[in-house]
Amino acid sequence: MTTPPTTGAAPQHHPGVLPLPQRGALLTTAAAALATAASTGLAWTWSSEFPGDLTYYGSPAGLQLITLAGGVLTLLFALSGLGVRGLGWLTPAGRTAPVLLAAIATFAATWFTLGAIAVQLGGLVNLEPGGFAAGAAALAALLGALGLPADRTAPAGRETGPAPGAWQRFTGALAPVPLRKPARALPYWGEILVIAAAFAAGLYVFTYGIDADDGPPFVGYLIFVVLAVPALQRAGLTSRLSEITARHRTFALTAAFVAAACFPLTQETDQYTIIGANILVFATVALGLNVVVGLAGLLDLGYVAFLGVGAYAAALVSGSPESALGLHFPFWAALLTGAAASLVFGVLIGAPTLRLRGDYLAIVTLGFGEIFRIAMLNLNGTTGPDVTNGAMGIPNIPNLEIFGFNFGEPHDILGFTIATYGNYYLLMILVTAFVVLVFRRAAASRIGRAWIAIREDETAAVAMGINSFRLRLLAFALGAALAGLAGTVHVHIVTTATPEQFQFAGPTPPNSAFLLAAVILGGMGTLSGPLVGAALLFLIPAKLDFLQDYQLLLFGLALVLLMRFRPEGLIPDRRKQLEFHETGQLDVPPDTGLPERDQAIGGTQAKA
C-alpha cells in the first residue's frame, strides 16, 4: 500500500509471468476474451441432460452465462488497460490484477463446466466443438493475461537482485495498488444511478446463485464469484462504490432494501423463496449478535438460544392446536411476546454472568445455550411439566394473518403472484429493516460509543465514567430482544418449534457457531458484514447439499483460509479500513500499535 502509483517517471515494473510485450499481451487477452464470450453462443454439448441445457446455438444458458459474463468482464478490463476512451473508470486502481483475476475466474469456471460435462455424461466425446472452442479461448485469455507486467513497481534497490521467480511474479501481478483520484467527480444523480445499478447487479448475481441448480451449476457459479469479486476489488471498483455509498448512506440502504424486496418477484415458485426467507431470519439474528459481539465485544456462544426463546414463546401463543397454552395472539402481540420473552431471558442470564470477563462469559453462554435446548427437550410431560412436547416440538403452527392478509395464500402484487414464503420473505424484510435501523441508531450514539469503548479497553472506559456492567447488560438484552423478534417469524416459516433447531453447532444454520461465523466472516461491528456473511453461510450449505458429510469440513477449511487471507472479514469495519488505508496518515509507521509501545514506555521510563 505504500508503493507509489504506477504513473511515476520510468517506473521499474515487475515483469509478467510470461515474457510478452505489454501491448501484445493485452491485445491477445482482449481478443481471446471476446472469443470466449462468443463461444457461449455455440452448443457445448449435444445432450440436454446436463443441467441448464447447453445445446442451443445463439442462446447461452446455465453455466454458459457464467463464461459469457467472465469473458465480457475480462474484455472490458483489458480494453480499459489498453486505454480505450470511456472505459478508464472501470479500473480506478489496478490494471493488470483485475484482467488476470477475471481471466483466471473465466478459465476456472469454463474448464470446470467442460470437466463437469465430461464427467457427468461420461467422456470428452460429449463435448461439441463449441465446448472445445470455449476452453481454448479461455486458456488463451489466461495466457495473455499472464504476460502482463505487474501494476506495482519493483521495490527500490531490487533491480540488481536475482530475478524474481515465476511465483513471485505471479503474486506481484496480483498485488493491490492504491486507488487513484477520479479524473472528474460524478454529478449527484450519477452517483445515485451508480448505487441503483450496483444493487440491481447485486440482486441479479444473488438471484442467479440462488436459482442455480444444486451440483455443478452452483459450484461453477461459486468458483466464478469467488475469483471475480477479487478482480472487482483489485480494479478498485468496490472501494469506489463504498466511497459513493458512504456519501449517500440513506439512499444506499433504501436501494438495498428495495433490491432485496424485489427478490420474490423474480421467482416463479416457492422453491427458492423459502431459502431467501430463511437467509433473512439468519441474517437478522446475526445482526443482533453483532450488537453483542461486534459492538460491546462480548463473546456469546449461546446466542441461538434467544432465537429459540422467541420462537417457543411465539409458538405457544400462535394458536397451534399442540400448544400447551392454547392462546392465539394477533401477530403484533406475538411479536412483542417473543421479543419480551427473549429480553427477560437475556437479562436473567446476563445479570449474573456479565460480571465475568472474556473467556468465562463465553463458557457460561455456551452452557446456557445447551441448557435451553435440553430444557426444551425435557419439558415434555414425563421428565418435566408438559409445555413444549419435548423432542416432538410444537407443530402445526398456523399461518400468520395480519389485517385479513393470510400469509398462507398466494396474493397478487403488482401483477406478480407472491405465495406463502414470498409473503414471509416480505415480512422478514420489514423485520430486518427494523433491526438494521436499531443497529445503526444504537451504534451511532452515546450508548454505542460506550459499547465500543468497553470493547476497546474496559478499564479506560470505566475510568471515563462508563458503568460497564450496566452497558454490557444493555447490549446483551438488546441483542436478545432482536433475536427473539426474528424467532417469532422464524417459527411461522418452519411451522414447528423443535429443540434441535437451536443447537450450538450443526451442519445447517442457524446455530450459535454459524451465527458467530457469519458475524466474523462478514466483518465485526459493521452493518452489512453480518448480512453478507449470513447470506453466504446459509446459501452455500443449502446449495452444496450433495456434499453431505464433507460440508462441515469444507466450512472449516473456508474459515481457516478466510482468516488467513482476510482477517478483518469480507466487509471490514470503517475503523479497520482507516487502520490500513487512511490517506494522510502514511507518515505514521505501521508498527505504532498502542499495546506494544505501552509496554516499552511503561517499563523503561523513556525520557525526553
Add this chain to the structure above:
Amino acid sequence: MTTFPSTAEPAGTADTTGTVLEAAGVTMRFGGLTAVRGVDLTVRTGEIVGLIGPNGAGKTTFFNCLTGLYVPTEGSVSYRGTRLSRKPHLVTKAGIARTFQNIRLFANMTVLENTLVGRHTRTKEGLWSALLRGPGFHKAERSSEQRAMELLEFTGLAAKRDHLARNLPYGEQRKLEIARALASDPGLLLLDEPTAGMNPQETRATQDLVLAIRDQGTAVLVIEHDMRFIFNLCDRVAVLVQGEKLLEGTSEVVQADERVIAAYLGTPFDDAPGAEEAAEVRAAEEARSGAAPGAAPEDSPPDAASGPATPEGGAR
C-alpha cells in the same frame, strides 16, 4: 491554546473551603506487599500538586486508589467534602478524571470519538433516545460534539479529529488522553507521567497545557519523573518513597531536602543493583544540561523498575 472553554461548571461546586481532594491515611496492600502506606494528601482549588518518587514508590497505585480502580485497604478519599464511592465510574462522575501512565486510548476509535466518550458522564441520552432520535437527542449530540471539538482545539488536535487514535504519534496520544479526561468537566485532573516519552518541545507544550488547565479552574495532581517539569509547574510537591509520604512542600523546600536527594535522587545503597548505571546516567545528564546538581537527574535507578510493567493492569 489560550482559552480553555468551560461550558459546564466543574461538578459538585458546593464546597466552599476550597479543598478539592482530601486523601487521609490511604493504605494499599497487595498480600504481604504494602504499596501505599498511610498517605495523606490535600489538593485545593486552583493548585497544581506534584507527586514524585522513585520507580515502584506506589504513585500509580495511589492514583488507582483515588479513582476507585483499587479499593484502598485503609483510609478515605473525599472530593469536595463528600466521601467518594468505590466505583470508578462514580468517581469520574463526581468530578475526578485521569490519564494513564501506559496510554489507554480507545485505539480503534477516532480522535473525536475518544473525546466524546469522555463526555459520557455529562450526558444522559439512553438507548431509547438513540433509537427514537427526537430533537433532544440531536441537540445533545451536537453540544457534545461542540464541546469535544473545543477541547481538541484546546489541545491542538482538532485537525486530526477523524484519525484513529492508534495512528497518532506518541505525544499526541498523550494529549488526546488529556482531552478525553477534560471532556468529563473534572474539578480535579490526575495526570500520570504526562510527558513520558516526549521530546523537550512537546514537554514544554504540555507544561503550558497544564498551566492553562489550572487557570480555567481545574486542580491538577501530576506524577512525573521529569524534575524540571515538576518544579516549574507545581505549587506543592509530595514525595513518595516506598509507599510512604516522605515530605511535602514547595518546590524549593523539596529540592533542598537532604532526604529527598538521598532517597530519590542520590546516594544509592551500596549493594543496590544498577547503582553504577544510575550514577553514569546522572553524570551524563548533568554534563549535557549543565543544570544544578540535584535538579537535573530526571530518572531513578533502573533497579526499581523491575516491578510489574503495568500497575493499572492489576485492576482487571
